Structure formats: structure tokens, C-alpha cells
Amino acid sequence: MQIILLSGGSGKRLWPLSNNTRSKQFLKLLPAGGDATESMVQRVVRQIRDAQLTDSIIVATGANQKDIISNQLGGSVEVVSEPSRRDTFPAIALASMYIADKKQCSSSEVVVVMPCDPFTEVGYFQTIEKMASEVEHGKADLILMGIKPTYPSTKYGYVVPSQQHNDGIAFSVERFTEKPDEKRAAELISQNAFWNGGVFAFRLGYMTDIVKQQLDVNSIIECYDRYAELPKISFDYEVVEKASSIVVVPFSGLWKDLGTWDSLSGEIKKESIGNVVMGDNNSGTLVINELNIPILCEGAKDMIIAADPDGILVCSKEHSEGIKSLVEQVKSRPMYEERRWGDYKVLDHTLADNGYESLTKQLHLKPGCKISYQLHHCREEVWSFIEGEGIIKLDGEETSVKAGQVVRIKKEQLHGLKAITDLRLIEVQLGTNLVEEDIVRVELDW
Structure with a gap:
């Protein structure tokens, strides 16, 4: 079994802790035993491992979340990054082509797609096992998980099952209803409708055939290069509601969307x-x-x-x-970001009348981690080391650095940094157009 976790969103309802790069699934606020805490995505990956569903987990995400996923999950998952943000159908299409091409899985391989952040319990993952079994036994081309509603929510789509066709595990699907008003939601619940939990299971070939009908591609590289040609549409609209062979497997246990401070605070x-x-x-x-x-x-x-x-x-x-x-009325750059090497906080940003800028950050590198060997076109940098030891690489030469030292990096100068111990420094960027995109990476791992 291959599991695709969908990771996206901007987490505006959990501001200020969440932003475009640190969405709600990355907030390390959930109890994890003792004084330890974990994020939603860390919790879900741990639960998948504990349930022994599979060792193969692929996170489908945008480029802006690659670093924080690497920081929190390390090498325990594979990451497929969209070249541009579109919607769930293109993201699942790209991840499916990755599984088929890079992982060389057969067309009969079972693939399960799910969100990366549900707050749930072991029965949820047992239901995923049932869904995979339904796929393996050819019960339908597409299997959905239906969450038993606990109240008439207007936030979720509903799946109305057909009571006439079921095998004791899965029900045929009669129809879908997208985010009804409260009165209609109550009517749907009286008809034994389920919430659409955003969990899908299918054979790999089912999805790659759909992709090839749209793009006529055979590799992940081709799919990546032509990604913009895929329709910007949800998986529900493009695949689920068009499927001719589809069933739903119910789940009635604990399931919460911790998408507001009210709901999240109840679990802290x-x-x-x-x-x-x-x-x-x-x-x-x-x-x-x-x-x-x-x-x-x-x-x-x-x-x-x-x-x-x-x-x-x-x-x-x-x-x-x-x-x-x-x-949505607040217009500012993220002041805190997690990266694959550690994290940084913005301490100050000044813009002069002539357009000259200064941006001051505090960087923390974890032991053994590196900032890529890179250069900048529009800025110079001053690094003041305040804690720990590391190695700096400037124009091909490596030198030891430690707390108390100051290094100036010129525009266009190649530079990289490796932490030997926990390493903290103050970085002052000076120049124009001080944006994260002003990076030319020569070597990611030098």
C-alpha cells in the first residue's frame, strides 16, 4: 500500500502561529506523552506507523512547505512538490505518477489518499485497511471513507449511501451533496448520509490512466513539466463525482478537524x-x-x-x-519559518526612502544540518555567530566558525554553512528586493 498525504493550506484561522509556510498541520501543540508535543502531521505519520499500514508515505505539497516537512518528518516520508499551487486533483495526479515512475509500482498497487491533519484514533486507520481490502477484492474502482456525522455541519460535503447494495463493509453511493445549509444537512443525516472525509482508495492504474487521458505522459518529469495543463480542480469534482464504480466505507469513531482555535484548544x-x-x-x-x-x-x-x-x-x-x-487584512511577510536545517525569526525590517533595505534574522541550525552552497544577486549579508560551532564555505574554502565571530558575505559570493553543534547566528541582509526567492543554489548538500 502507498499512502499519499495531502498537505496544503494557509491556516488563517490559527493566526498568528500559522501562516503560508507554517500551516496548521505543522504547529507543535498536541500532547505526545510527558512534556513532549507534536504537530498534526507528525501525529498522523506516527499513527500510520503504529497501525503498521505501510512504510511508504508520500507527502504531496507545495514548494513552500518542503523545508518544514523535512524539518519535522526528516527522511521518514517522501515528498512530491507541486511546481505551482493548483488543487487536489493535480496534486494527486503528480503523486500517482511519482509512485508509478520513480517507485516502479505496478498498476495493481493500492493507493490511499488522505489529509495530513485529521485528529482521529486507531479505528480510522483500521477503516483505511478495510478500504484497501475492498480495492484488492475488486469491489469498486474507487473507495471513499464516510465519516458518521455528529451534528448537521455546513462545512463538509455529504455522501448519501444506497441501502440496497452493501456487503456489510461498504455501501454503494447514491449521490453527493456539497456543503449544504444546516436544515439540508439535518435532512441528509436522517437519510444516513456520511461526511466526505477526503479519504480515497484506488488501484494505481486507475489514477494513472486518468492522468494519461489528460496529458499523454509516461513519467513524473513529463507530468511535472506539463503540470500547468492539468485542470485546476478538486479531486472530488474531477474524479469522485464522475466515477461509475464507487463505494463508501463508514467510520464512526473520533474524528475532528482542528481548524479553529476553539477546536484546537480543546485538545491542548x-x-x-x-x-x-x-x-x-x-x-x-x-x-x-x-x-x-x-x-x-x-x-x-x-x-x-x-x-x-x-x-x-x-x-x-x-x-x-x-x-x-x-x-486577510494583514499584509506582512512571515516572521517565523521552519526550514530543513532549522528555523529562523525575523527581528527587524527597515525600508529606506531610496529603496535600500535591511532585514535582520536570528537563525538556528540543528547539529549536522546545512544551509545550501548558494549566492544572492540583490543583497550582501553579515553573519554574527552567537552560539555553537560550525563550518562556513566561502568561494570553495571551508573555515571553522564559532560564537563571537563575524563574517561578511558579498553579493554574488558563493557561501554555505554547516552546524557542528546547535548553531545560532544573527543574519543582517543589506540591499534591494530582499526576498527569499533571491537564492541561486549551487549545491544542496556540499
């Missing part, structure tokens, strides 16, 4: 995280602080208070779902 077993002092008169309030300055909280009831370099949120749990429209 602490009242505060970070540099926080809580008084004695708070009730039902969660405070998360990723800043160095303290937050003092007293007399707050059913509130969410979250602070990080991207901003500060103060809202009631009841209205936390409504912050998305407010976040």
Missing part, C-alpha cells in the same frame, strides 16, 4: 505555553506565547491569546472562527 492539555504568567482568576482560557517578552493574564474567561513574531491575537473562543476575514 495546558492553559499556557511559553513565557506566560497566569493569575488565579482565569477560566477556560489558553495563552500561547512564542515571544521573549512575557504575557501576564488575569481574569480572562473562555479566551484565546496567542503571540508570536507574526502578531498577537486576542479573541473569545466563541468567535475564533471569524478571525480569517481579519487576517
Whole structure:
């Protein structure tokens, strides 16, 4: 079995901790035993391993999330990155071609596609096993997971099963209804409809045949190069609703979408995280602080208070779902990012009247990790090392560096950095057009 995890989104409902590069699935807030915490995607990958479903997990994502996936999951998963952000059908198509071409899997291989961030339990993964078995026994070309609704939600699509055709495990699908109003949702639940959980199972050849009908490609490289020709459409619309042979397998256990501060706070077993002092008169309030300055909280009831370099949120749990429209009014670059080598925080950004900029960051490199051997066209950099030891490579020459040293890197100068121990430095970028895209990577692993 091959499992494709879909990773995308901008996580605006969990601002300020989530942004375009650190979506909700990457927030390390869920309890993982003792004082340890894990992110949603780390939890799902761990659960897949614990259920012994497969060792083959492919994350389909955008280029902006590759580094944070590498940082959190390391080499335990494979990553297929979209050349441009489109929708779930192109992403699944590209990942399927990767499985067929790069992994050389046969057309009969079972593929399961699922979100990377459901909050669920072991029965969910046992249901995936049932779905795979239905595929193997030829019950249908496409198998869906149907989540038993717990209330008439307007956030999910519904799958209405046919009661006349079932084998005790799977039901034939009568019809789909996309995100109804509350009254219609209640009617659908009375008809034993399921939520569409976004989990699909099929034979690999089923999907690659669909891709080849659209693009006439035979390799992942061809599919990547012609990716923009694939329709920008969801898998549900392009494949599921057109399928002639389709069944749904029910799941009735724990399943939550932790997409708002209200829902997420219910799974965080602490009242505060970070540099926080809580008084004695708070009730039902969660405070998360990723800043160095303290937050003092007293007399707050059913509130969410979250602070990080991207901003500060103060809202009631009841209205936390409504912050998305407010976040869309905020125009700023991400102030914190996780990378494959560690992470960085933006400390300051100054723009002069003549267009000259300075951008100050604090970088943290994990032991053994490297910043690629690269150059910049529009900026010079000053690195001031404040903790640890490492090796810097400048124009082909490698030199040891440690706390207290300062290195100046000119425009167009080739440079790379490797951490021997935990390595921290202050990076000051000076120039014009200070954007992350101003990087020419010569060697990723030097």
C-alpha cells in the first residue's frame, strides 16, 4: 500500500502561529506523552506507523512547505512538490505518477489518499485497511471513507449511501451533496448520509490512466513539466463525482478537524505555553506565547491569546472562527519559518526612502544540518555567530566558525554553512528586493 498525504493550506484561522509556510498541520501543540508535543502531521505519520499500514508515505505539497516537512518528518516520508499551487486533483495526479515512475509500482498497487491533519484514533486507520481490502477484492474502482456525522455541519460535503447494495463493509453511493445549509444537512443525516472525509482508495492504474487521458505522459518529469495543463480542480469534482464504480466505507469513531482555535484548544492539555504568567482568576482560557517578552493574564474567561513574531491575537473562543476575514487584512511577510536545517525569526525590517533595505534574522541550525552552497544577486549579508560551532564555505574554502565571530558575505559570493553543534547566528541582509526567492543554489548538500 502507498499512502499519499495531502498537505496544503494557509491556516488563517490559527493566526498568528500559522501562516503560508507554517500551516496548521505543522504547529507543535498536541500532547505526545510527558512534556513532549507534536504537530498534526507528525501525529498522523506516527499513527500510520503504529497501525503498521505501510512504510511508504508520500507527502504531496507545495514548494513552500518542503523545508518544514523535512524539518519535522526528516527522511521518514517522501515528498512530491507541486511546481505551482493548483488543487487536489493535480496534486494527486503528480503523486500517482511519482509512485508509478520513480517507485516502479505496478498498476495493481493500492493507493490511499488522505489529509495530513485529521485528529482521529486507531479505528480510522483500521477503516483505511478495510478500504484497501475492498480495492484488492475488486469491489469498486474507487473507495471513499464516510465519516458518521455528529451534528448537521455546513462545512463538509455529504455522501448519501444506497441501502440496497452493501456487503456489510461498504455501501454503494447514491449521490453527493456539497456543503449544504444546516436544515439540508439535518435532512441528509436522517437519510444516513456520511461526511466526505477526503479519504480515497484506488488501484494505481486507475489514477494513472486518468492522468494519461489528460496529458499523454509516461513519467513524473513529463507530468511535472506539463503540470500547468492539468485542470485546476478538486479531486472530488474531477474524479469522485464522475466515477461509475464507487463505494463508501463508514467510520464512526473520533474524528475532528482542528481548524479553529476553539477546536484546537480543546485538545491542548495546558492553559499556557511559553513565557506566560497566569493569575488565579482565569477560566477556560489558553495563552500561547512564542515571544521573549512575557504575557501576564488575569481574569480572562473562555479566551484565546496567542503571540508570536507574526502578531498577537486576542479573541473569545466563541468567535475564533471569524478571525480569517481579519487576517486577510494583514499584509506582512512571515516572521517565523521552519526550514530543513532549522528555523529562523525575523527581528527587524527597515525600508529606506531610496529603496535600500535591511532585514535582520536570528537563525538556528540543528547539529549536522546545512544551509545550501548558494549566492544572492540583490543583497550582501553579515553573519554574527552567537552560539555553537560550525563550518562556513566561502568561494570553495571551508573555515571553522564559532560564537563571537563575524563574517561578511558579498553579493554574488558563493557561501554555505554547516552546524557542528546547535548553531545560532544573527543574519543582517543589506540591499534591494530582499526576498527569499533571491537564492541561486549551487549545491544542496556540499
